Amino acid sequence: MSHASNKIERHLIESVEPLSTPCYVYSVSEVEKNYHDLKSALGTQLIYSLKANSNLDLLVRCGHVFVDGIEMASIGELNLLANGKATRYINNPSADKAFIRAAIASKCVLVIDNIEQINIVAEFIGKRPLNAVVLRINHEVLDHYIDRTKKSRPNHFGFDISSLKAAIIRCAELGIKVQGIHVFQGSDAFNDTAMLTAQSALSLVKDVENWLGYPLTMLNLGGGFSSNWREGGFDFSRYRSLLSEFPNHINLVHESGRGIVASAGYFLTSIRYIKKIDQRRYAICDGGMAQNFLLAKTETAFKRYQEPKIFSHNLKRELTLEETSKKDNDTYLIVGTSCNKDDIIGQVTANSLSIGDTAVFANCGAYHASYRVAPFLHLPDPKTYIVE
Numbered sequence: 001m002s003h004a005s006n007k008i009e010r011h012l013i014e015s016v017e018p019l020s021t022p023c024y025v026y027s028v029s030e031v032e033k034n035y036h037d038l039k040s041a042l043g044t045q046l047i048y049s050l051k052a053n054s055n056l057d058l059l060v061r062c063g064h065v066f067v068d069g070i071e072m073a074s075i076g077e078l079n080l081l082a083n084g085k086a087t088r089y090i091n092n093p094s095a096d097k098a099f100i101r102a103a104i105a106s107k108c109v110l111v112i113d114n115i116e117q118i119n120i121v122a123e124f125i126g127k128r129p130l131n132a133v134v135l136r137i138n139h140e141v142l143d144h145y146i147d148r149t150k151k152s153r154p155n156h157f158g159f160d161i162s163s164l165k166a167a168i169i170r171c172a173e174l175g176i177k178v179q180g181i182h183v184f185q186g187s188d189a190f191n192d193t194a195m196l197t198a199q200s201a202l203s204l205v206k207d208v209e210n211w212l213g214y215p216l217t218m219l220n221l222g223g224g225f226s227s228n229w230r231e232g233g234f235d236f237s238r239y240r241s242l243l244s245e246f247p248n249h250i251n252l253v254h255e256s257g258r259g260i261v262a263s264a265g266y267f268l269t270s271i272r273y274i275k276k277i278d279q280r281r282y283a284i285c286d287g288g289m290a291q292n293f294l295l296a297k298t299e300t301a302f303k304r305y306q307e308p309k310i311f312s313h314n315l316k317r318e319l320t321l322e323e324t325s326k327k328d329n330d331t332y333l334i335v336g337t338s339c340n341k342d343d344i345i346g347q348v349t350a351n352s353l354s355i356g357d358t359a360v361f362a363n364c365g366a367y368h369a370s371y372r373v374a375p376f377l378h379l380p381d382p383k384t385y386i387v388e
Protein backbone atom coordinates (compact mmCIF):
# COMPACT_ATOMS: atom_id res chain seq x y z
CA MET A 1 0.00 0.00 0.00
CA SER A 2 1.28 3.44 -0.83
CA HIS A 3 2.64 5.85 1.69
CA ALA A 4 -0.25 8.29 1.50
CA SER A 5 -3.01 5.76 1.49
CA ASN A 6 -1.47 4.57 4.76
CA LYS A 7 -2.15 8.01 6.10
CA ILE A 8 -5.69 7.90 4.84
CA GLU A 9 -6.18 4.49 6.40
CA ARG A 10 -5.07 5.91 9.72
CA HIS A 11 -7.73 8.59 9.48
CA LEU A 12 -10.32 5.99 8.58
CA ILE A 13 -9.41 3.72 11.51
CA GLU A 14 -8.50 6.08 14.27
CA SER A 15 -11.34 8.46 13.65
CA VAL A 16 -9.23 11.22 15.14
CA GLU A 17 -10.68 13.38 12.46
CA PRO A 18 -13.26 11.09 10.87
CA LEU A 19 -13.38 11.53 7.13
CA SER A 20 -16.84 12.35 5.95
CA THR A 21 -17.47 11.01 2.45
CA PRO A 22 -17.59 11.87 -0.37
CA CYS A 23 -14.31 13.69 0.01
CA TYR A 24 -10.95 14.48 -1.46
CA VAL A 25 -7.81 13.90 0.57
CA TYR A 26 -4.55 15.62 -0.41
CA SER A 27 -1.16 14.76 0.96
CA VAL A 28 1.24 17.64 1.51
CA SER A 29 4.30 15.37 1.64
CA GLU A 30 3.34 13.69 -1.64
CA VAL A 31 3.03 17.07 -3.36
CA GLU A 32 6.40 18.04 -1.95
CA LYS A 33 8.04 14.81 -3.09
CA ASN A 34 6.57 14.99 -6.61
CA TYR A 35 7.73 18.58 -6.94
CA HIS A 36 11.27 17.91 -5.79
CA ASP A 37 11.66 14.70 -7.79
CA LEU A 38 10.41 16.29 -11.01
CA LYS A 39 12.48 19.40 -10.50
CA SER A 40 15.67 17.43 -9.98
CA ALA A 41 14.92 15.12 -12.92
CA LEU A 42 14.71 18.25 -15.09
CA GLY A 43 17.54 20.22 -13.50
CA THR A 44 15.65 23.48 -14.10
CA GLN A 45 13.20 25.66 -12.24
CA LEU A 46 9.66 24.32 -12.00
CA ILE A 47 6.52 26.45 -11.97
CA TYR A 48 3.29 25.09 -10.51
CA SER A 49 0.23 25.43 -12.74
CA LEU A 50 -2.47 26.40 -10.27
CA LYS A 51 -5.47 25.28 -12.26
CA ALA A 52 -4.60 21.63 -11.63
CA ASN A 53 -5.48 22.05 -7.96
CA SER A 54 -6.26 25.39 -6.40
CA ASN A 55 -7.47 24.19 -3.01
CA LEU A 56 -6.47 27.01 -0.71
CA ASP A 57 -5.72 24.87 2.34
CA LEU A 58 -3.40 22.72 0.28
CA LEU A 59 -1.72 25.78 -1.23
CA VAL A 60 -1.15 27.30 2.16
CA ARG A 61 0.43 24.07 3.40
CA CYS A 62 2.55 23.85 0.23
CA GLY A 63 3.56 27.51 0.23
CA HIS A 64 7.18 26.58 0.91
CA VAL A 65 7.24 24.08 -1.96
CA PHE A 66 6.47 26.20 -5.02
CA VAL A 67 9.54 28.43 -4.76
CA ASP A 68 9.94 28.96 -8.51
CA GLY A 69 6.57 30.49 -9.08
CA ILE A 70 2.93 29.75 -9.75
CA GLU A 71 1.09 30.15 -13.03
CA MET A 72 -2.50 31.37 -12.97
CA ALA A 73 -5.10 31.62 -15.70
CA SER A 74 -7.99 33.58 -14.21
CA ILE A 75 -8.81 36.54 -12.02
CA GLY A 76 -10.43 34.10 -9.58
CA GLU A 77 -7.13 32.28 -9.17
CA LEU A 78 -5.33 35.59 -8.83
CA ASN A 79 -7.69 36.64 -6.05
CA LEU A 80 -6.85 33.41 -4.22
CA LEU A 81 -3.19 34.30 -4.24
CA ALA A 82 -3.18 38.06 -4.49
CA ASN A 83 -0.04 38.18 -2.37
CA GLY A 84 2.83 35.84 -2.04
CA LYS A 85 6.55 35.62 -2.28
CA ALA A 86 6.84 33.27 -5.25
CA THR A 87 6.68 34.83 -8.71
CA ARG A 88 3.16 34.68 -10.07
CA TYR A 89 2.69 34.29 -13.82
CA ILE A 90 -0.54 35.20 -15.56
CA ASN A 91 -1.31 33.36 -18.76
CA ASN A 92 -4.56 33.24 -20.69
CA PRO A 93 -5.40 34.17 -24.30
CA SER A 94 -8.70 35.59 -23.03
CA ALA A 95 -7.21 37.74 -20.27
CA ASP A 96 -9.11 41.03 -20.43
CA LYS A 97 -8.32 44.51 -19.21
CA ALA A 98 -9.66 43.93 -15.70
CA PHE A 99 -7.56 40.80 -15.31
CA ILE A 100 -4.44 42.44 -16.75
CA ARG A 101 -4.91 45.48 -14.52
CA ALA A 102 -5.27 43.29 -11.43
CA ALA A 103 -2.25 41.24 -12.46
CA ILE A 104 -0.07 44.32 -12.86
CA ALA A 105 -1.34 45.74 -9.56
CA SER A 106 -0.35 42.56 -7.76
CA LYS A 107 3.06 42.53 -9.44
CA CYS A 108 2.59 39.41 -11.55
CA VAL A 109 4.63 38.57 -14.61
CA LEU A 110 2.41 38.71 -17.69
CA VAL A 111 2.66 35.98 -20.26
CA ILE A 112 1.36 37.77 -23.34
CA ASP A 113 -0.73 35.83 -25.83
CA ASN A 114 -1.56 38.38 -28.55
CA ILE A 115 -0.87 41.93 -29.73
CA GLU A 116 -4.06 43.38 -28.26
CA GLN A 117 -2.90 42.33 -24.80
CA ILE A 118 0.29 44.37 -25.37
CA ASN A 119 -1.84 47.38 -26.23
CA ILE A 120 -3.78 46.93 -22.99
CA VAL A 121 -0.54 46.70 -21.01
CA ALA A 122 0.55 49.93 -22.69
CA GLU A 123 -2.35 51.77 -21.05
CA PHE A 124 -0.88 51.08 -17.62
CA ILE A 125 2.68 52.18 -18.43
CA GLY A 126 3.80 54.96 -16.15
CA LYS A 127 0.91 54.36 -13.74
CA ARG A 128 2.20 51.13 -12.30
CA PRO A 129 5.60 49.44 -12.22
CA LEU A 130 5.64 46.72 -14.85
CA ASN A 131 7.66 43.51 -14.81
CA ALA A 132 9.33 42.52 -18.06
CA VAL A 133 6.87 40.38 -19.98
CA VAL A 134 7.01 36.86 -21.39
CA LEU A 135 5.75 36.14 -24.92
CA ARG A 136 3.81 32.94 -25.46
CA ILE A 137 4.75 31.15 -28.65
CA ASN A 138 2.34 28.90 -30.49
CA HIS A 139 3.81 25.40 -30.63
CA GLU A 140 3.64 25.37 -34.43
CA VAL A 141 6.42 27.98 -34.49
CA LEU A 142 8.77 25.22 -33.38
CA ASP A 143 8.00 23.35 -36.60
CA HIS A 144 9.83 26.09 -38.51
CA TYR A 145 13.04 24.95 -36.87
CA ILE A 146 12.69 21.19 -36.91
CA ASP A 147 10.76 19.05 -39.30
CA ARG A 148 8.59 16.79 -37.18
CA THR A 149 6.94 13.76 -38.58
CA LYS A 150 4.22 13.86 -35.95
CA LYS A 151 2.76 17.33 -35.58
CA SER A 152 0.74 18.35 -32.55
CA ARG A 153 -2.89 19.34 -33.00
CA PRO A 154 -3.33 23.04 -33.83
CA ASN A 155 -4.45 25.30 -30.99
CA HIS A 156 -5.20 28.97 -30.41
CA PHE A 157 -2.42 29.76 -27.92
CA GLY A 158 0.32 32.31 -28.46
CA PHE A 159 2.04 33.98 -31.40
CA ASP A 160 2.97 32.59 -34.78
CA ILE A 161 6.24 33.78 -36.35
CA SER A 162 4.90 36.90 -38.03
CA SER A 163 2.79 38.04 -35.08
CA LEU A 164 5.76 37.34 -32.80
CA LYS A 165 7.93 39.69 -34.84
CA ALA A 166 5.14 42.28 -34.79
CA ALA A 167 4.80 41.87 -31.01
CA ILE A 168 8.52 42.42 -30.53
CA ILE A 169 8.36 45.63 -32.59
CA ARG A 170 5.31 46.81 -30.61
CA CYS A 171 7.04 46.11 -27.29
CA ALA A 172 10.09 48.09 -28.48
CA GLU A 173 7.89 51.05 -29.52
CA LEU A 174 6.18 51.07 -26.12
CA GLY A 175 9.34 50.45 -24.09
CA ILE A 176 8.02 47.14 -22.73
CA LYS A 177 10.89 44.82 -21.89
CA VAL A 178 10.63 41.16 -22.88
CA GLN A 179 12.29 38.79 -20.44
CA GLY A 180 11.43 35.47 -21.98
CA ILE A 181 9.38 33.21 -24.14
CA HIS A 182 7.02 30.41 -23.29
CA VAL A 183 6.16 27.31 -25.29
CA PHE A 184 3.72 24.57 -24.31
CA GLN A 185 2.95 21.42 -26.30
CA GLY A 186 -0.09 20.41 -24.27
CA SER A 187 -0.95 18.14 -21.38
CA ASP A 188 0.63 14.69 -21.35
CA ALA A 189 2.80 15.62 -24.35
CA PHE A 190 6.16 15.78 -22.60
CA ASN A 191 7.56 12.33 -23.38
CA ASP A 192 6.80 12.59 -27.08
CA THR A 193 7.77 16.20 -27.67
CA ALA A 194 10.34 17.38 -25.11
CA MET A 195 13.55 16.56 -26.99
CA LEU A 196 12.37 18.18 -30.23
CA THR A 197 10.91 21.15 -28.38
CA ALA A 198 14.23 21.84 -26.68
CA GLN A 199 16.17 21.36 -29.93
CA SER A 200 14.00 23.80 -31.84
CA ALA A 201 13.95 26.23 -28.92
CA LEU A 202 17.76 26.39 -29.12
CA SER A 203 17.41 28.04 -32.54
CA LEU A 204 14.27 29.96 -31.67
CA VAL A 205 15.84 31.82 -28.74
CA LYS A 206 18.74 32.94 -30.96
CA ASP A 207 16.29 34.38 -33.49
CA VAL A 208 14.20 36.05 -30.80
CA GLU A 209 17.30 37.63 -29.27
CA ASN A 210 18.27 38.98 -32.71
CA TRP A 211 14.82 40.42 -33.28
CA LEU A 212 14.80 41.93 -29.79
CA GLY A 213 18.33 43.27 -29.96
CA TYR A 214 19.04 42.17 -26.38
CA PRO A 215 19.37 38.84 -24.54
CA LEU A 216 16.46 36.90 -23.09
CA THR A 217 16.72 35.97 -19.45
CA MET A 218 14.20 33.13 -19.30
CA LEU A 219 12.77 30.36 -21.39
CA ASN A 220 9.74 28.36 -20.28
CA LEU A 221 9.90 25.05 -22.12
CA GLY A 222 6.39 24.09 -21.03
CA GLY A 223 5.58 20.79 -19.46
CA GLY A 224 2.92 18.27 -20.21
CA PHE A 225 4.10 15.76 -17.62
CA SER A 226 1.73 12.89 -17.02
CA SER A 227 0.58 12.00 -13.54
CA ASN A 228 2.84 8.92 -13.72
CA TRP A 229 5.80 10.68 -15.35
CA ARG A 230 8.27 8.51 -13.43
CA GLU A 231 7.06 5.43 -15.29
CA GLY A 232 7.19 6.76 -18.85
CA GLY A 233 10.76 5.61 -19.52
CA PHE A 234 11.79 9.14 -20.50
CA ASP A 235 15.57 9.63 -20.60
CA PHE A 236 15.91 12.62 -18.29
CA SER A 237 19.69 12.55 -18.27
CA ARG A 238 19.87 12.84 -22.06
CA TYR A 239 17.37 15.67 -21.83
CA ARG A 240 19.43 17.47 -19.18
CA SER A 241 22.51 17.29 -21.35
CA LEU A 242 20.57 18.79 -24.27
CA LEU A 243 19.41 21.60 -21.97
CA SER A 244 23.03 22.31 -21.02
CA GLU A 245 23.49 23.63 -24.58
CA PHE A 246 21.38 26.70 -23.80
CA PRO A 247 23.44 29.81 -23.04
CA ASN A 248 23.99 30.51 -19.36
CA HIS A 249 22.20 33.84 -19.37
CA ILE A 250 18.91 32.04 -20.03
CA ASN A 251 17.15 30.73 -16.96
CA LEU A 252 15.31 27.56 -17.98
CA VAL A 253 11.96 26.68 -16.46
CA HIS A 254 9.29 24.04 -16.88
CA GLU A 255 5.75 24.05 -15.61
CA SER A 256 3.49 21.32 -14.34
CA GLY A 257 0.10 20.79 -12.83
CA ARG A 258 -0.81 17.12 -12.86
CA GLY A 259 2.79 15.91 -12.63
CA ILE A 260 2.95 17.53 -9.19
CA VAL A 261 -0.49 17.11 -7.66
CA ALA A 262 -2.31 14.24 -9.43
CA SER A 263 -0.81 11.35 -7.47
CA ALA A 264 -1.01 13.32 -4.21
CA GLY A 265 -4.80 13.32 -4.18
CA TYR A 266 -7.44 10.69 -3.38
CA PHE A 267 -11.19 10.57 -3.75
CA LEU A 268 -13.19 8.65 -1.17
CA THR A 269 -16.77 7.52 -1.36
CA SER A 270 -18.62 5.05 0.85
CA ILE A 271 -20.95 2.23 -0.12
CA ARG A 272 -24.58 2.78 0.83
CA TYR A 273 -26.21 -0.21 -0.84
CA ILE A 274 -25.17 -3.28 -2.73
CA LYS A 275 -27.50 -4.73 -5.32
CA LYS A 276 -27.68 -7.13 -8.21
CA ILE A 277 -29.58 -6.82 -11.47
CA ASP A 278 -29.38 -10.07 -13.41
CA GLN A 279 -25.71 -10.88 -13.17
CA ARG A 280 -24.52 -7.29 -12.75
CA ARG A 281 -23.49 -6.14 -9.32
CA TYR A 282 -23.58 -2.55 -8.19
CA ALA A 283 -22.16 -0.76 -5.19
CA ILE A 284 -24.24 2.38 -4.78
CA CYS A 285 -22.15 5.06 -3.11
CA ASP A 286 -22.61 8.41 -1.43
CA GLY A 287 -20.53 10.14 -4.10
CA GLY A 288 -20.07 9.84 -7.83
CA MET A 289 -19.81 11.94 -10.97
CA ALA A 290 -21.29 14.99 -9.21
CA GLN A 291 -18.20 15.17 -7.00
CA ASN A 292 -15.75 13.52 -9.39
CA PHE A 293 -16.83 13.96 -12.99
CA LEU A 294 -13.60 12.74 -14.55
CA LEU A 295 -13.82 9.27 -13.01
CA ALA A 296 -17.04 8.69 -14.98
CA LYS A 297 -14.98 8.92 -18.18
CA THR A 298 -17.85 10.45 -20.11
CA GLU A 299 -15.33 12.16 -22.38
CA THR A 300 -13.50 9.03 -23.46
CA ALA A 301 -14.74 6.69 -26.15
CA PHE A 302 -13.42 3.52 -24.56
CA LYS A 303 -14.20 3.58 -20.87
CA ARG A 304 -11.80 1.72 -18.64
CA TYR A 305 -12.97 2.38 -15.14
CA GLN A 306 -10.47 2.95 -12.39
CA GLU A 307 -10.23 0.29 -9.67
CA PRO A 308 -10.30 1.84 -6.22
CA LYS A 309 -8.85 0.23 -3.12
CA ILE A 310 -11.54 -0.84 -0.69
CA PHE A 311 -11.21 0.08 2.94
CA SER A 312 -13.27 -2.35 5.00
CA HIS A 313 -14.78 -0.84 8.13
CA ASN A 314 -15.55 -4.29 9.56
CA LEU A 315 -11.93 -5.39 9.23
CA LYS A 316 -10.61 -1.89 9.97
CA ARG A 317 -8.17 -2.18 7.09
CA GLU A 318 -7.88 -2.23 3.34
CA LEU A 319 -8.92 -5.43 1.54
CA THR A 320 -5.85 -7.45 0.60
CA LEU A 321 -5.13 -8.94 -2.80
CA GLU A 322 -6.46 -12.32 -1.64
CA GLU A 323 -9.71 -10.71 -0.66
CA THR A 324 -10.09 -9.09 -4.04
CA SER A 325 -10.99 -11.94 -6.32
CA LYS A 326 -10.30 -12.16 -10.03
CA LYS A 327 -13.62 -13.80 -10.91
CA ASP A 328 -15.73 -11.63 -13.20
CA ASN A 329 -18.92 -12.44 -11.36
CA ASP A 330 -17.50 -10.73 -8.28
CA THR A 331 -17.13 -7.45 -10.16
CA TYR A 332 -19.08 -4.49 -8.81
CA LEU A 333 -19.67 -1.27 -10.68
CA ILE A 334 -19.28 1.69 -8.36
CA VAL A 335 -22.12 4.11 -8.98
CA GLY A 336 -22.97 7.53 -7.60
CA THR A 337 -25.95 9.59 -6.62
CA SER A 338 -26.87 11.59 -9.69
CA CYS A 339 -29.65 9.48 -11.35
CA ASN A 340 -27.55 9.56 -14.50
CA LYS A 341 -26.99 6.17 -16.07
CA ASP A 342 -23.41 7.19 -16.81
CA ASP A 343 -22.76 7.80 -13.13
CA ILE A 344 -20.34 4.89 -12.92
CA ILE A 345 -17.05 5.98 -11.44
CA GLY A 346 -15.19 2.75 -10.97
CA GLN A 347 -15.25 -0.97 -10.74
CA VAL A 348 -13.90 -3.36 -8.21
CA THR A 349 -13.59 -7.11 -8.08
CA ALA A 350 -13.90 -8.33 -4.53
CA ASN A 351 -15.45 -11.30 -2.78
CA SER A 352 -16.44 -9.45 0.37
CA LEU A 353 -17.80 -5.96 -0.16
CA SER A 354 -19.90 -4.59 2.70
CA ILE A 355 -22.17 -1.65 3.20
CA GLY A 356 -20.16 1.15 4.79
CA ASP A 357 -16.91 0.18 3.09
CA THR A 358 -15.03 3.08 1.57
CA ALA A 359 -13.68 3.11 -1.97
CA VAL A 360 -10.39 4.99 -2.17
CA PHE A 361 -9.53 6.22 -5.68
CA ALA A 362 -5.89 7.15 -6.26
CA ASN A 363 -4.61 9.79 -8.69
CA CYS A 364 -7.39 12.29 -8.10
CA GLY A 365 -5.27 15.28 -7.07
CA ALA A 366 -5.38 17.17 -10.38
CA TYR A 367 -8.50 18.61 -12.05
CA HIS A 368 -10.92 16.10 -10.45
CA ALA A 369 -12.14 18.38 -7.67
CA SER A 370 -12.65 21.40 -9.91
CA TYR A 371 -13.92 19.88 -13.16
CA ARG A 372 -17.49 19.31 -12.04
CA VAL A 373 -21.12 19.89 -12.92
CA ALA A 374 -21.91 21.10 -9.42
CA PRO A 375 -25.40 22.67 -9.68
CA PHE A 376 -26.99 19.46 -10.96
CA LEU A 377 -29.52 17.99 -8.42
CA HIS A 378 -28.12 20.15 -5.64
CA LEU A 379 -25.92 17.26 -4.62
CA PRO A 380 -23.46 17.96 -1.82
CA ASP A 381 -20.00 19.33 -2.51
CA PRO A 382 -17.23 16.95 -1.55
CA LYS A 383 -15.34 17.76 1.64
CA THR A 384 -11.60 18.27 1.51
CA TYR A 385 -9.01 17.03 3.99
CA ILE A 386 -5.30 17.70 4.02
CA VAL A 387 -3.01 15.07 5.51
CA GLU A 388 0.71 15.11 6.11
Ligand SMILES: *Cc1c(COP(=O)(O)O)cnc(C)c1O
Pocket: 049, 051, 052, 091, 184, 186, 187, 188, 222, 223, 224, 225, 255, 256, 257, 258, 259, 366
Ligand atom coordinates in the same frame (compact mmCIF):
# COMPACT_ATOMS: atom_id res chain seq x y z
C1 LIG B 1 -2.89 23.88 -17.92
C2 LIG B 1 -1.55 24.28 -18.31
C3 LIG B 1 -0.47 23.61 -17.77
C4 LIG B 1 -0.61 22.45 -16.84
O1 LIG B 1 -0.95 21.28 -17.50
P1 LIG B 1 -0.74 19.88 -16.74
O2 LIG B 1 -1.14 18.88 -17.75
O3 LIG B 1 -1.61 19.89 -15.54
O4 LIG B 1 0.70 19.84 -16.35
C5 LIG B 1 0.80 24.04 -18.10
N1 LIG B 1 0.98 25.08 -18.94
C6 LIG B 1 -0.04 25.76 -19.48
C7 LIG B 1 0.23 26.90 -20.37
C8 LIG B 1 -1.34 25.38 -19.18
O5 LIG B 1 -2.36 26.05 -19.73
